[in-house]
Amino acid sequence: MFVSNLHIKSFIKIFLIFFLVTFLVPVNSWSQSKEVVALKGDGIYRLLTRYGLSSAQYMDDFIALNKSNLGRNNSLLAGVKYKLPDTAKLPATSAATSITPSKGTGKMVHYDIFGSKYADIEIKSNDLKGAVYYLVGGHGGPDPGAVGKYNGYHVYEDEYAYDVTLRLAKNLIAEGATVYLITRDKNDGIRDDYSLKADKDEVCYPNLQIPLNQTRRLRQRTEAVNNLYKKHKGSFQRMIAVHVDSRSRNENIDIFFYHDKRSETGEKACKILRDTIEKKYHEHQPNRGYTGTVSTRNLYVVRNTWPTAVFIELGNMNHQRDVKRLVIPSNRQAVANWLTFGLITDYKTNK
Numbered sequence: 452m453f454v455s456n457l458h459i460k461s462f463i464k465i466f467l468i469f470f471l472v473t474f475l476v477p478v479n480s481w482s483q484s485k486e487v488v489a490l491k492g493d494g495i496y497r498l499l500t501r502y503g504l505s506s507a508q509y510m511d512d513f514i515a516l517n518k519s520n521l522g523r524n525n526s527l528l529a530g531v532k533y534k535l536p537d538t539a540k541l542p543a544t545s546a547a548t549s550i551t552p553s554k555g556t557g558k559m560v561h562y563d564i565f566g567s568k569y570a571d572i573e574i575k576s577n578d579l580k581g582a583v584y585y586l587v588g589g590h591g592g593p594d595p596g597a598v599g600k601y602n603g604y605h606v607y608e609d610e611y612a613y614d615v616t617l618r619l620a621k622n623l624i625a626e627g628a629t630v631y632l633i634t635r636d637k638n639d640g641i642r643d644d645y646s647l648k649a650d651k652d653e654v655c656y657p658n659l660q661i662p663l664n665q666t667r668r669l670r671q672r673t674e675a676v677n678n679l680y681k682k683h684k685g686s687f688q689r690m691i692a693v694h695v696d697s698r699s700r701n702e703n704i705d706i707f708f709y710h711d712k713r714s715e716t717g718e719k720a721c722k723i724l725r726d727t728i729e730k731k732y733h734e735h736q737p738n739r740g741y742t743g744t745v746s747t748r749n750l751y752v753v754r755n756t757w758p759t760a761v762f763i764e765l766g767n768m769n770h771q772r773d774v775k776r777l778v779i780p781s782n783r784q785a786v787a788n789w790l791t792f793g794l795i796t797d798y799k800t801n802k
């Protein structure tokens with residue numbers, strides 16, 4: 452999405468950053484950068500955090516400053532000295548992000564990916580203007596994910612997670628956000644059916660075939676997110692992965708959340724989402740109760756994507772009540788709406 456605008460926007464941004472760096476930052480500020488030594492197990496994220504620098508703001512600068520001393524995939528080498536980015540350079544980032552054009556309330560946009568019935572979206576508000584979301588529907592391509600059963604038919608995780616992801620994407624766009632669908636299916640669109648037919652033609656943004664090998668599949672979507680993250684450097688950014696749990700030993704039911712153990716913002720965002728869902732259930736089904744949890748889990752995509760990551764399990768494939776919530780289209784819409792409310796609160800609280 453936003454492919455047409457993106458090139459122009461990123462060109463302007465790169466030009467602006469180049470201009471500001473070239474003319475406004477004293478040339479000798481690079482040589483004054485503080486040097487620190489990487490410890491065993493350090494990544495850029497951990498090192499920056501240790502010295503009180505936000506990885507969201509300084510990741511790119513760090514990589515640019517230390518390019519010649521980085522290992523594969525920008526890893527750090529223990530014992531090697533690295534330069535910390537000069538914090539005085541921060542205004543360049545703010546200037547670059549302030550040029551994002553305003554969308555304006557009441558504007559209509561059109562994206563074929565939502566399917567003919569939902570392709571036209573009205574921008575209702577600017578509540579999420581400035582926020583960038585990477586929505587990753589779980590699995591896809593050759594991998595259907597977990598498989599449940601409902602009334603005799605199969606319920607494939609990737610199809611249902613994708614449908615909720617699309618509904619969430621549409622909602623976020625309507626509130627003024629910039630949204631990237633990382634897992635994409637050009638002919639599915641939002642589907643108002645109980646039974647969602649399984650196919651294998653999902654691709655990874657922008658249009659990459661999804662490999663069967665799990666490590667390669669996760670690395671592919673992580674790289675897609677991280678490449679876009681660099682283009683939106685300085686903006687409020689979230690990676691949202693949407694799944695359905697199936698680990699039978701796991702007691703978790705309802706909608707629950709995982710964040711990276713190093714990410715305080717991730718934990719905050721998850722808690723806001725959890726509390727929003729609890730409140731909504733309480734409003735709509737006062738006697739139902741809600742047991743959704745927030746916890747950490749060592750998940751590849753959560754650990755390796757650069758934006759603050761939120762991993763959502765829409766329920767447990769082994770619990771009939773959860774599966775029923777997934778197969779009813781209006782329930783999938785309600786879940787997307789509630790998540791949208793939560794993400795608006797997250798943006799207002801943490802931006």
Ligand SMILES: [Zn+2]
Pocket residue numbers: 589590596597608694695696
């Ligand atoms: Zn999954």
